[in-house]
Amino acid sequence: xxxxxxxxxxxTALSLAPAAxxxxxLPSATPALAARAEWRFRRGVNAWPWFALTREFPAPRTDxxxxxxxxxxxxxxxxxxxxxxxTGLDFIRLPVDPGPFLAADAATRGKLxxxxxxxxxxxxxxxxxxxxNVQANGATHYWNPDRMVSSxxxxxxxxxxxxxxxxxxxxxxxxxxxxxxxxxxxxxQSCDSNVWSQVQLSLLTAARASSATLPxxxxxxxxxxxxxxxxxxxxxxVAFEPILFTFHFYEPYLFSHQGAPWMREPIYRALNNVPWPxxxxxxxxxxxxVRARMAKDTETSEADKKAAYAETERVLKVYxxxxxxxxxIDKYLSQARDxxxxxxxxPDRVVLGExxxxxxxxxxxxxxxxxRARYIADVRQSAESFGFPWAFWDLFDGMxxxxxxxxxxxxxxxxxxGLRMPE
Numbered sequence: 001x002x003x004x005x006x007x008x009x010x011x012t013a014l015s016l017a018p019a020a021x022x023x024x025x026l027p028s029a030t031p032a033l034a035a036r037a038e039w040r041f042r043r044g045v046n047a048w049p050w051f052a053l054t055r056e057f058p059a060p061r062t063d064x065x066x067x068x069x070x071x072x073x074x075x076x077x078x079x080x081x082x083x084x085x086x087t088g089l090d091f092i093r094l095p096v097d098p099g100p101f102l103a104a105d106a107a108t109r110g111k112l113x114x115x116x117x118x119x120x121x122x123x124x125x126x127x128x129x130x131x132x133n134v135q136a137n138g139a140t141h142y143w144n145p146d147r148m149v150s151s152x153x154x155x156x157x158x159x160x161x162x163x164x165x166x167x168x169x170x171x172x173x174x175x176x177x178x179x180x181x182x183x184x185x186x187x188x189q190s191c192d193s194n195v196w197s198q199v200q201l202s203l204l205t206a207a208r209a210s211s212a213t214l215p216x217x218x219x220x221x222x223x224x225x226x227x228x229x230x231x232x233x234x235x236x237x238v239a240f241e242p243i244l245f246t247f248h249f250y251e252p253y254l255f256s257h258q259g260a261p262w263m264r265e266p267i268y269r270a271l272n273n274v275p276w277p278x279x280x281x282x283x284x285x286x287x288x289x290v291r292a293r294m295a296k297d298t299e300t301s302e303a304d305k306k307a308a309y310a311e312t313e314r315v316l317k318v319y320x321x322x323x324x325x326x327x328x329i330d331k332y333l334s335q336a337r338d339x340x341x342x343x344x345x346x347p348d349r350v351v352l353g354e355x356x357x358x359x360x361x362x363x364x365x366x367x368x369x370x371x372r373a374r375y376i377a378d379v380r381q382s383a384e385s386f387g388f389p390w391a392f393w394d395l396f397d398g399m400x401x402x403x404x405x406x407x408x409x410x411x412x413x414x415x416x417x418g419l420r421m422p423e
Contacts, residue, residue, distance in 0.1 A: 039177045039215055040129035041244070041351060043417070044091040044391035045084065045401065049073045050119060051096040054137065056103075062142040066108065068100035074396040074404040081126035084395075086422035087414055091129035093353060093391040094119065095185065098134050099143030102159050113170060120174055129178045131217055131391070132171060133353075134164065135185035145188050151195050152202055161206045169210035180244060181207060182217035182353075191222040191231040204240040215242045217351065224248045224353065226332050230339040245345065246353040247336055252328070254319050255375060256357040260398075266308035267315065270294045274316070276357075276375040277325035283316055290316075329382045337386040347387030355379045356393040359400075373416045380417055392417060 053070040057063055076084075084092070101112050116132070123130045136145040148160040164183045171179050183203040189196035200218060207216055218237055220228030229247040237243055250256040257263055258271040273289035275281030290312055294305050322328075333352075340350050357372045376392070383390045392413075394400045401413035414421050 039180065039244075041091045041131065041180065042348075042389045043089050043419070044093055044129075044131070044389070045089055045395050046095060046354060046391055046393045047076060047092045047395050048095045048135075048393075048397065050075050050094060051116065052135070052137065054097050054100055054140070056099065056140055056142070059141050063103040064100045068104075068112070074402075076395065076402075077407075078122050078126060080402070080407055081123055081128060083409065083422045085127040087409070087417075087419040089128065089419065091131060091391070092123055092395075093131045093133055093182070094123075095133050095135035097137050097140075097143075098148065098160060098163055099137060099140055101163055102143055102148075102156065113166075116167075117170065120171065120179060124175055124178050129180075131180045131182055131351075131353075132167065133182040133185050133217070134160075134167070149184055149199055150188060152198050157199070157202075161203055164203045165206035165210045168207035168214050168216075172211035172214040176213065177215075180215035180217055182219075182246065183207065184219070186223040186248065187219065187221045187228070188223070189221040191220060191225070191228045193221045196221040197233075197236070201236060204237070208240055213242070215244055216240060217244045217246050217353075219246045219353075226336050229350075230335050232339075234343050234345065244349050244351055245340075246351045248354040249329075249332065249352060249379060250355065250357075251332060252319065252324055254315060255324075255371075259358055265311075266304065267312040270297065270308065271312060274319070274371075276371040276378075278320050278323045279325065280371060280374075283320045286316055286320075287313060326378045326382065329378050330385075333382050333386050333388070336388070348389060350388050352379075352383045352388045352390040354391065354393040355383075356399040358398050369412065373412050376413070377416045384418075 049069075050073075051069065053073040054068050055065045055070060056068075057065065081092075096116065101109055104112060120130055120132070136143065136148055138144050138146075143156070146154070148154055148156045151157070154160075164181070168181055171181055184200070187193075187196045187199070189199075204216055204218070207214070218232075218234075218240075220230070220232035222228040222231075224247050226247050226249065229245065232245075234245070254271065255274050255276050257268060258274045260268050263269070270290050270293040272293055273281070273286050275286070290309065294300075294309060297305065300308070336350060337347060339345075340347050355376070357375050359369060359372055380390060380392075392401065395402050396404050401410050401417070402408070403410070409421065411421055
């Protein structure tokens with residue numbers, strides 16, 4: 001998950017009419033793009049920040065200290081991975097920041113590659129499959145998406161492309177069907193961007209030069225949103241089989257990202273107590289919570305608070321008028337299924353790679369946890385009804401299912417995801 005700007009727009013959360021959605025039975029997928037491999041990717045969880053939260057030197061330097069990852073970040077142990085498998089999960093999606101790899105000299109890069117190999121080995125030994133997702137950090141001053149994957153002419157695209165080739169070659173050595181490579185996380189280009197198409201084709205070409213059989217995970221533009229997937233033409237990708245497709249889903253962001261400190265729009269930091277479904281609460285109660293939250297803010301000027309509150313009141317009125325519920329989620333995900341059917345793509349090859357919502361804890365004031373559980377259950381059940389595999393965001397952090405310190409699994413999240421608590 002990144003802080004991609006289009007994700008922050010409120011239109012996606014507000015544009016659907018509050019009418020029930022009639023979901024007609026969908027036709028079976030045709031064999032035009034039949035899978036050529038079997039893989040273990042049905043129910044998963046993202047394992048950020050195992051290879052994230054880096055320690056780069058400030059500009060003008062472009063390198064990282066060693067080790068490049070923050071020592072206090074939560075990292076799953078082999079026992080954690082085995083317990084995840086016992087819940088019924090069968091894979092993890094592993095976000096990997098490419099910056100430290102690209103900035104390193106040959107010896108240091110070799111150490112990082114060995115670290116990644118060890119993580120893949122530990123995951124497979126626990127009985128879990130793994131999708132390695134190269135996930136550039138937009139907050140990094142040099143090794144960021146703009147410099148690496150904004151186009152094939154981006155300053156560091158050639159280096160990024162070479163890394164994708166290297167990773168494909170290394171990952172191909174592992175157990176077939178247990179490992180896949182996802183070259184880019186949430187492309188920043190527009191939904192129907194030809195620039196993104198060229199970037200993706202170039203990266204897939206580099207990967208296939210190193211491995212003819214490693215499953216590759218491809219996506220559409222505009223941050224891997226549903227609209228990016230439905231704008232994607234899969235025909236040019238056939239030559240790179242075996243492939244999987246992916247999209248992300250956090251709509252409506254007014255609910256899933258309420259209270260998120262990394263969001264740029266002024267409404268999000270004070271936004272809290274937004275219910276799911278909308279009918280579970282009221283506009284007046286939510287606005288009262290927003291005002292109370294703003295009153296505790298001693299850093300923002302009164303003028304900025306007033307402007308933020310006015311915008312918050314406006315978008316929340318639209319939210320409560322629309323009364324989003326399970327129908328809202330089904331409406332979005334049915335578009336992904338319609339796209340798959342129209343191209344003869346089996347739905348089990350279309351992975352919902354990220355979904356989730358902030359939890360309420362000491363760091364965030366977000367959705368009440370029962371509402372969060374209802375939302376996550378609705379998204380998970382909707383995905384399963386359309387035949388899509390899924391990967392919950394996240395294992396740790398403010399959207400996680402495991403405590404960063406105690407490593408205790410959240411029973412409510414385990415149940416919400418249709419899993420079981422390990423004995």
